[in-house]
Amino acid sequence: MSITIADVATRAGVSKTTVSRVLNGKGEVDRRTADRVRAVITDLGYVPNARAVNLARGRTRVVGMLVPALTWPWMGEVLQGAVDVVESEAYGLLLFTCNRGDESMRRFASQVSARSFDGLLVVEPEGTLDYITELHRRGLPVVLVDDRGHQPGFPSVRTTNEAGARTAAVHLLHRGRRRPLVVTGPRRFGCTRERTAGFAEAYAEAGLPVAPDRLVEGDFTFECGRAAVRRLLTDRVDFDAVFAHNDLSAAGALQALRDAGRRVPADVAVVGFDDLPLAGHTHPPLTSVRQPLREMGAAAARALVGHLAGSPLPDPPTVIPTSLTVRASTGAT
Known part of the structure; x- marks a missing residue:
């Protein structure tokens, strides 16, 4: 039988x-x-329940993390970055997804009420920002990963979406690509607007504004990239490059070009965004803007755990820059 606090008493x-x-x-x-109590504890070999002790001290040494779903292609990288930091600081991680919509959020709210964690990391599920902001206002430490242009009233970690897209445009211009097709993400996302603006500005500055018929709204899926390329080929719209707002839709574009007998990069160069492991395994390997996903998760967790140890939360957003990984889809040299 295990020794209890009553036995010690x-x-x-x-x-x-x-x-x-x-x-x-x-x-x-x-x-x-x-x-005398300490001597009895040693004599009986009593080991206090860590969770009970922490709760008595007013903390759980658990960090909560709220995300839309684990099916997002880059979510694993962000999560791993956060876990690396949380575990190194001897905290646990309690993960919540919104796979079941309102039901998921009700369960999450019940854990908030029960004070099951000391602070919260968030990859914002749609429609939850006001609620999360209110939690922070009431005293729950919150750090947001991947601010989608909403500029919340609490700390966030983000990357340089606009500058990353500009880098992709400059790279394609240097490769002599004058007529790009752009497959965006959903227009309501701040990252979509930033990536669209950065890419378009670079081409406009070169005297080559992106034509409206070569700007196609997608949804970050493989199928949206494939469908966009198929449609423009069917409509005989002339393009010599594709810039997709994520690697998955870029992979769809590569598939459509291959199905149509177009050579990559000889006929059409392709650039993605994220630089997931997938990018190195497409045919041909995909040039991609590297989004520092693991670093973003780690930076957010580091800020939160540091705050729980007594440091102030950062006020301005933490910005970790993108970079360009050049591979064969644009003619690596």
Whole structure:
């Protein structure tokens, strides 16, 4: 049978409250009594429940993380970055997804009410920003990963979407590509607007504005990239490059070009965004703007855990820059 706090109290001739005070370092217990309780703890081999001790001290040493779904292609990288930091600081991670919509959020809210975690990392599920902001206002430390242009009233970690897209445009211009097709993400996302603007500005500055019929709204899926390329080929719209707002839709574009007998990069160059492991395994391997996903997750977790240890949360957003990984889909040299 396991030793309980009641066993320690009985052997030491004190109350369970006194034993708890000795364990937690709270309240006044005279030195002789405290020494006697500690001796009994050692003699019986009592190991206090870590969760109970932490709750008594007003903390759980657990970090919550709220995300839309684990099916997002880059979510694993962000999650791994966060886990690396959380575990290194001896915290646990309690993960919540919104796979079941309102039902998921009700379950999440119940864990918030139960104070099941000390602070929260968020990859914002759609429609939850106001609620998360209110949680932060009430005192729950929150750090957002991948601010989608919403500029919340609490700390966030983001990357340089506009500058990354500009880098992709400059790279294609240097490769002599004058007529790009752009397959965007959903227009409501801030990252979509930023990537569209950065890419278009670079081409406009070169005297080659992106024509409206070569700007196609997608949804970050493989099928949207494939469908966009198929449609423009069917409509005989002339393009010599594709810039897709993520690697998955870029892979769809590569498939459509291959099906149509177009050579990559000889006929059409292709650039994606994210630089997931997938990018190195497409045919041909995909040039991609590297989004520092693991670093973003780690930076957010580091800020949150540091705050729980007593440091202030960062005020301005933490920005980790993108970079371009050049591969064969644009003619690596």
